[in-house]
Amino acid sequence: MIERTSENNVVNGNVIPVTLDANFFFERAVRSLDRFQYDKALKNFRKAVEYEPENPVNHCNMAGILSEMGKYEDSNDILTHVLDEIDPTMTECHFYMANNYANMENFEEAERSLVTYLQEDASGEFLAESEELMELLQYELNRPAPLVRIRSREGVVEHDRARSLLEEGKFPQAVKLLEEIVQNIPDFLAAHNNLALAYFYMGRFAKAKECLGEVLKQDPGNLHALCNMAIFLQYAGDQDQLAGLVRMLEATVPFHQEHVFKMATTMGILGKHQTAYGHFRRLLKDEEVGGDAGLYHYCAAAASNSGLHTEAIRCWQMASRLDPESAVPKFFLSQMQLAQSEGRPLPPVSYNYQLPFQEQLKQWKNNTDSFTEEVQNNPLLRASFFWALRYGDASTKLQVTEALRWIEDDEISDVLKGVSEQEPLQEAALLSLQRLIGGSPEESVVQRAVQEPVVSSHKGPPEWKEDWQRIIDHMAAVMDRRLDAAQKRDAELLWKQFIARLYPDVPLFRHAEGWCAALEYLTAKLHGHPVTYREAAQHYGVSVSMVSRYARRIHQACGLMQDGAAADILPPFTENI
Template sequence: MNANFFFDRAVKSLDRYQYEKALKYFRKAVEYEPNNPVNHCNMAGILSETGDYEGSNTVLQHILDKVEPSMTECYFYMANNYANMERFEEAEEALVTYLEEDSSGQFMDEAEELMELLHYELNRPAKVNRIKSREGMVEHERARELLEEGKFAQAVKMLEEIVADCPDFLAARNNLALAYYYTGRFAKAKQTIEEVLEQEPGNLHGLCNLAIFFQHEGKMEERNRLVEMLAATVPFHQEHVFKLATTMGILGKHKEAYGHFRRLSKDEEFSSDPSLYHYTAAAACNSGHYEAAEKYWRYAKKLDQESVIPDFYLAQLQQRQATGTKVMKVSYHYHLPFEEQFKRWEYDGEVMTEEARQNPLIRSSFFWALRHGDPHIKLQVIRTLELIADDEVQHALQSFLQEPGEDADLKDAARLVLQQLESKRSRNQERETQEVLPDWHPDWQKVLDQATQMMDKRSDHFWKRELEVLWSEFLSKLYPDIPNIRNTAGWAAALEYMTAKRRGRAYTYEEVAVRYGISSSTVRRYVRQIEQICSNDKQDDENFRPFTENI
C-alpha cells in the first residue's frame, strides 16, 4: 500500500458520494506523501464540500506555509471558503492575493465572478494593483485613461514602463506611439510603431498609424501604397472599424471614412455618442453629401442639446447654401474650430468652463497647435493655456521654451504665463504650509539656502521654486513628526537631485555627491526618504481625439 493506493480508494469513494471515506483515504495519502501538495489540496476540497470551510482553509494555509508556497491557486480556494462563511473582507484579501500572484490565470473567469459578488457585498470595488496573469493590463487601462484625458506626459511615462516590462504587449506599444505623436515626438512615435509591425506585420492599429506618419513626413509613395491596402480592408471588430474610419479621415479619404462611420452609427454601442454623429457628418460634408451631413448634425444636436457645436456647423451649411459655395471642408474635431473658439473666449466674453479645461479633444488640439500651428495660433494657445493651468500645461510650456527654432516673442509670452502659474502655485503652497507649519525652523531654511546656492549657475527661477515647493511639501506631510535636520548637505543634495528628476534632467547620485562633498550613499538615503513621502502625488492626428487601442 502506498499513496497511490489510498488516492484511488479516495476517488472511488468520491464517485459514490462517500465523503467521510474519501476524506479518510486522502488523509492516509497525505501520511504516505506529506510533501505532495495535490494530496493536501484534495483533502481541503473534501472538507469544503462537507461544509468545513475553516478546516479546508487550515489545510490550504499549511500548503502555502510548509509544502508548496508557489501553489497560488490555494488563495482562490481560500477566497471561496471565506465567501461561503460570509467573511467577505478575508475573501477579498485572498482573492486579490490570487490575482496578484498567480501567473497562469487558471481561474480568471471564476475570480471575476467572485469579484463581482464581493463588490456587491462590500459595496465597493476591490483594490487590485495588478493582475499577474494579465501582466500590465491594469496599468495599461490607466494609461489609456490618461491619454483620453489629454494627460500625455503622464501616459508616456506609464506606457514606457509597461513596454519595458512587457515587450510583446502590442496594445501598450501602439498607445505609446500615439502618446509620442500627440506630444510631437514623431521620430519616437514612428520608431515605436515600427517595433509593433516587426512583431505583428498585420497589426491594424500599427498600419493606420504608420500611414499617418508617412503623410506627416511627406512620403507620399509609401503613404499611397499603404492607403490603398487600408481602403480595401473591412474590419470585423468595431474598435478596428473606428480606428480605420478616423485614419481615413486624417488621410483625406473622406468617402471611405464616411462608409465606416455610417456602419458604426448603426451599432447600438456607438449610436448614443454625439461625437460619432459629428464625425459621420464631417465625413459626409467633406465627401460632398451635404444633406446627409445635415441629418447627422441634427442627430448630434438631439443627443447633445447643450452643445453649440452642432448648431455652429448647421449654420455653416446654411451659409454655404445661401452664398452658393460649392465645397465646404470641416474638421473632424468635436469642438469648435480654433479661430471660432478663441473668438468666443477673447471677444465674446465667454468663460472657459471646467468641462472645457478637462476636455481631452480641446487639450490635445492645444498641445498640437503649440508645436505645429501658425505663430498667431500659437500665441492664442499660449494665452488660453493660462486658463487651464495644470501640471500638463506647465510641462508643455517648459518644453516649448526648450525648442531652439521658436520665435523669441512667443517664448516671452510662454515665460510670462509660466511665471503667473508659478506665482499662483507659490501662493497656494505658502497658504498650505502656513496652515500646517506654524513655525519655520532655521535648520529647514539652511537646507534651502545651501541647495539654492549650489543650483545658482545651473538653473532658473522655476527650478528654485520647484525645490522650495518640494521641501515645503515634504515637511508639511511629516509635521509634527519632522526629524532633526542635522545633515544639511545631505538633505540639500537630495532636494537638488529630486528637483532635477522632476524637471526631466538626469543626474547621478555621484554627480550630486561630489558637488556637496558627501558620499553617493548619503544622497541616495535622503532621496529615498523624500520619495517615500512625496512620490505618491507627483509623476516624474490633428483631426481626432487620441483614439487608444483597447483590449
Template sequence: MKEKQQPEENMQRKVLPISMDAGFFFERAVSSLDRRHYDKALKYFRKAVEFEPNNPVNHCNMAGILSEMGNYEDSNAALAVVLEEIDPSMTECYFYMANNYANMDMFEEAEEALITYLEQDSNGQFLLEAEEMMDLLQYELDRPTQIKSIKVMEGVVEHDKARELLEEGKFTQAVKLLEDIVEKKPDFMAARNNLALGYYYLGLFPKALDTIHEVLEAEPGNLHGLCNLAILYQHAGELARLSELAVRLSKIVPFHQEHLFKLATTMGILGQHGAAYGHFKRLLQNEDMKYDPSLSHYAAVAAYNTGNYEAANSLWHQVKRLDPDGELADFYIHRLELINAGAEPYPISYQYHLPFEEQFKQWGSGIDGIPAEIRENPMVRSSFFWALRHGDSKTKLQVIQAFGLIADLEVEEALKDFLLEPEEDPYLKDAALFVLRSLGVNKPLPVCWGETTTIVDPSRVASKLPIWKSEWQEVVDLAMKQMKRSCDLSQQLDLETLWAEFLTLLYPNTPAITHIEGWAAALEYLIAKMHRRSVTYETIAERYGISASTVRRYASRIDEVCGVKEKMKNIFPSVQ
C-alpha cells in the first residue's frame, strides 16, 4: 500500500520565514567577529553590502576585515568605493588606505593617501597615528613628507583647551571658547560636536540641537554627531525619530576605542542597556582600559539595568578593588543586597558618582564645602547645571546652595545667567543673589522679574528701602556667622527676608539699632522656630553672650511688627 504524501502546501505552512536583510547579516558578522572567525565575518559583511550597497558603514566594515586578513588590495578597493561613489566626506578612509599601502610596502602611495587624509580631515580621529606613520614613511623614503597643512591642527590648541574645560566641568568657559573656534573655522566638526555638548550640559537644548544638525549636514555619518542627536531626541521626546536613529546606531561596531566608548555611553543613556553592556565589555577586554574603575562601573550599571545582578555585583566588586577609597561601589553593592532581600529595583544612571540626592544627604547643610574630588568632577557639575535649569524648586534651591560651596567663576556665571531667566521663582533669585553676595560679587547685576528687568546690588540685603544702614547689615552679618554651620540656605535667606520686612514695615520710624547681638539673636531664634528646629531663648542667648530675657524682648518686638507666630500657626497649626 502506498503511503499518503503530505500536501506540499501544508509542508510550506510549517516553514518559518527568516528576514534576511542587511541587519541580519550584520549581526551574523559581528557574532563571527567576537569568535574571531574572520572568514565568516567577511562573508556576512559582503552580504550586508549586497543588501545595502549605499551604506558606507558596511563597506568600511568589510574593508576592515579584509585588512585584518592581510588582503590589503581588496580592502583599499572597498574604501575607494566609499570615497568615490557613496560618501566622499569620510576622510578617515584615506588613513585606512595609507595603512594598507604601507603594509604592502607601497610607501609613496601610502604617503599620498596620508597627506590627503591630513589635508582634508577635520576631525583628527587618527592624528597621532598619522604622525607615527609619517615618521615611518620619512624613514622608508629617506626624505621629509611634503605636506602643506594639517587641516585639523587649525585651532587645535584652542580646541584642546576647550576640551580640558569641558572635562573640568567649566562649561560656560568652554562654550565661549568653542563658539570662537567655530566662528573662525566653520568646518572644525570636532569643535562643533563639543560645542553641542557644552550647550547640552548647560541645559541649552535648542542651541545644542541646532549645532548637531550643522555637524550632520556637513558629515551625515559623523558618529559623535549621531550619538549627540539621539540624546537630544530623547530629551525632546521625539520618539519616532529616536527609534529610527537607535536602530541605525545599533548596527555600528566601531573599531576605534573612543568611538566605541561614545557609542556605549550613548546606548546606555538611551536605555539600550543590553547593547551598552556589550560595548562596555568589549572595552574592558582592552589591556589599557580594564583597570579603569569608571569603565567597570559603567558596565556594572548596564548589567544592573538589564537585570543581570550577578554580573553587576562582580563588576562593582572590581570597582571597589580598583578604587578602594571611593564610596560608589559600596553604595551600589548595598543596593543589590537590598534587592536580594526583596526591595524594589529601579533604574540607575551611568555617572561615576553617587546619585544627586544622595550627595546632598551626605554633604548636609552644616559643612565647610563640597569635597574636592566631588567639586571637580565634571559630571557632578553637569548635573548641577542641569538641575538648576530643569529641576523642581527644592532641587534648584539645593543647587544654588551647592554653588555657594563650590565658589568658583563658573558658578558665578551660572547664577548670573539664572537671574535673567524671566520665569524663575523670585524667591530662588533672591537665593542666587544671596549666594553671589557670599562669593564676594558686589557689582550691580541685571535681574529679570517677569517682564521687568531691574539692576540689583547684590552686596546689600534685598529690600525696597531707599537706604540700607551699616548697623542693619551688621545684624545680618552676625546672625549669618552664628548660623552658617547649622542652617541651610533657605533658613539664612528667610532671616534676611524677615529682617528686611521688619525694617520696611517700620520705615522711616525704624528703631535705633545699637544692640547688634540682641537683634541678631532674636532673628536666629525666630527663624529656628519657623523651620521647626528645637531651640530655647537660653541656648541662643548663650551663643551671643547675652541674657535670655534680651533675646525674648527683641524677638517679641520683631513678632509684634511682622506677625511671625501668626504666620507659623497658619503654616504649622500645632505651633504655639
C-alpha cells in the first residue's frame, strides 16, 4: 500500500521524494498526448504554467494543445499573451497564430501573422512550412503576400524584386536595389552577378566587369560569372581572353538544371551551337522541364544552326505537338522543308521562342531605318513576315501590314496589294499602301495592339453587366487628370476586348481597383507613355504585385504586341538563388 502526500511518497517507512514542478506536469502531459488524451494533457500543461508562469515554452505547449482541440481563438489568446507580456522575441508564436487563423479561414489575419514571422524570425525554423502556407494563402486571397523581406534569408526577397526589375527592363531601379544588397551582404554572389548584368545592359561595361571580378575573386569557379564574362568579352571584341574562357566552358559539364540552362544559352549566344545543342538535349531529359515547347524550340534552333536538320525537325515537331496554338514551330518547319527542297541551308535561327518578325516589331517604331535594313537583308525575317500575312490570325496580319508600310520595296508593295483584297484586312493594307506613297492616317492604338481587330467574328457576352461597367467608370474617374479622351477610349476598348476574350468564363472581379490600375498601365504603355507598375498601383491604392498580375492576365488574353514592359522579356540570363 502506497500512501501519497502532496510532497513525497512513503513506502514501508522509506521516504521517496517526488518533486511537483513544471517538469513533472510536463512529462505527464506528454504521456497523455501519446495516448491522445487531450483533456488530461491540457490540464497538466496548465499546471506546468502555474509552476513556471514566466516560461514561454509552457504557454506555447498549452496553446498547441488548444489548437489540436480546435480551440483556435483560445490558442491565439495565449500566443498573444506570450508576445505581449512574456517574451516578444519568441517569433515562432506568429507562425503558430498564422496556422490558427488559417484553420479559422481568417486568411487576411493568417497572412499578416505569417509575414510578421518571416520578417522577424532569424532562424527560419519553419521556413519550409511557411512556404506551403504562403501558397495556400495566395490561392485563397487571389494575390501574392505583401512580403518585403525574409529575415532568415536576408536579401532574398529584395533580390527577387531586383531580378523582376531586370526582366522588365528597369535597369536603374534594379541597379539601385542590387547595390544595396551587395553592400549589406558582400558574399551574396547571385546579387553581384545580376548587378553585373544590369550594368552591362546600361552600357557600363567597366563596372560590369568589376562586379564579375569580385564574384570570381570569392568563387573562381562560379559558372554564372564565367558565362557572363564570356558574353561581355564577346561584346567587347576581346577575342584573346574569350578564346581561352570558351575552351574552359566547353569542357565544363554542369550538373544543376539552372546551370545547364545557363551554359546552353551562353553557348548559343557565343555561336557554339553544337555545344548548346548538347546541353539543351540534356535538359529535355529532365522530367521537370522536358515537356516545355519553348525548350524544344531552343534545342531545334541549336540543332539547325549546327547543321543537324533532322534533329531540328524532330524538335520543332515535338514543340508543335506540345503547343499546337503556337505558330512558331509551324513556321520554322515550313522554312526548313522549303530550304531542304531548294538544297540550301536554313539561315541562322534565333533562340527566342517567337516568330522572327515579332522580335523586330518591338523595335521598329523607334528605329525604322534599322528595321528596314534588317528586313531587306535577313531572308528568314522577311519570310516570317510573308508567312504571317498568309497564315497568321487577323491581328497578326494587321500588325505586319502596318510595319511593312515603312519598307519601300516592290515585292512588299505587291504583297500588300494582294492583302488589300482580303477582309477584314483591306483597310489596314490600304493604309499601309497609302503610307508608301506619303499618307499617315491614324488609328486606335488598341486596334493595332490587340490580336484581333475590334470588329471581329469573336462572340462576346450577350449583355454587358453592371459590375464590368463599374470598372470602366471608376477607371475613367481616377485617370481623368492624366489621360486624354483617346486614351480613355482605348482603355475602355481594351477592357471590352478582355471581357469578350474571357466570355463565357468571366470571373467575379473582386479587386476592381487592381483591374483599373492594370488597364491604365497597359493603356499608357500602348500610347508610349513612361509608367511603372508602382505608379499605377499608387493611383488606385493597390499593391504593385496585383497590378503586375492583372496586367499580365489582360496582356495574355488579348495578346498585346507593344513596346512596354508587359511584352518585353530579357534573355534568361539572370541568376536565381
